[in-house]
Amino acid sequence: MSIQPAVRAAVDDDWPRIWPIFDAVVREGQTYAYPLDLTMESAKPWWMSEPPAETVVLEEGGVLLGTAKMGPNRPGRGAHIGTASFMVSPTARGRGVGRRLGEHMVAWHREHDFTGIQFNAVVETNTAAVRLWQDLGFEIIGTVPGAFDSPTHGRVGLHVMFLPLPG
Template identity: 55%
Template sequence: MRIREAIPADWAAIWPFFAAIVRAGETYAYDADLDADAGRALWMEAPPGRTVVAVDDAGAVLGSAKMGPNRGGNGAHVATASFMVDPAAQGRGVGRALGEHAIAWATDAGYRAMQFNAVVETNTAAMALWRALGFEVLATVPEAFRHPERGLVGLHLMLRRL
């Protein structure tokens, strides 16, 4: 597996799993009826942010991550990132590779920390991965996310110092 900068043509490979994940409504607070253009505007970051893809040896996109400053101005020294892995590629280390890549990028870019603003508390796979990569839960906003099966659940604010 290799991680590289996303190019505009990658959106055609990202969109199917992006749309499926968003429509499932279990991990992202995006509108379920988002169209491809609106999804691209949310996911394909402009500088100083960036979007990357994880690809297999044949070049197939397995997952993607976007990263950049969490806020502008006086908050621009803290990074943030979001991740999506094609469900067909889950269990192959794609999320971990993208997470490690984002942490290394933020460290090299001089960010002081990486903050995740809204990790759904029922997303146990993501929670385990982020904890394994050194993130801690700073706070939980109770009932801030409407899960399609579990009802109202919390959103975690997570941080890793760099």
């Protein structure tokens, strides 16, 4: 089943609904190296982006299904290359939420004249994400061996993935 609702910019009032997704994903420990002791207050600046970046949400029937943040990968001379991060509610996985957010993110970067998108740290055992990004045209351009400490798999690699956006 594919998700059809539009992705929209997140507002401050969305944070209390984003937080349970953020907290669940971070505590699972399979995809992000965020500190484990984050609270709702201390986590907010890690996820809620300020311009020129943007945080978005996807909801259906008032239920938040997923969220993403996107913007420049580096400031200054690196600001022409974008980056993004994604979190899907554990209850919404397998429903096309990540794909919908990913497609939105690629379009957003094109609309904002980025020349490419670089993911700095895609956990190699997160095979659903790796497959999705490859389906959207990203290539693995390198892997840092043992850079992520997975509670399930031990130390695994982090892929650097890249999608050129020709102008």
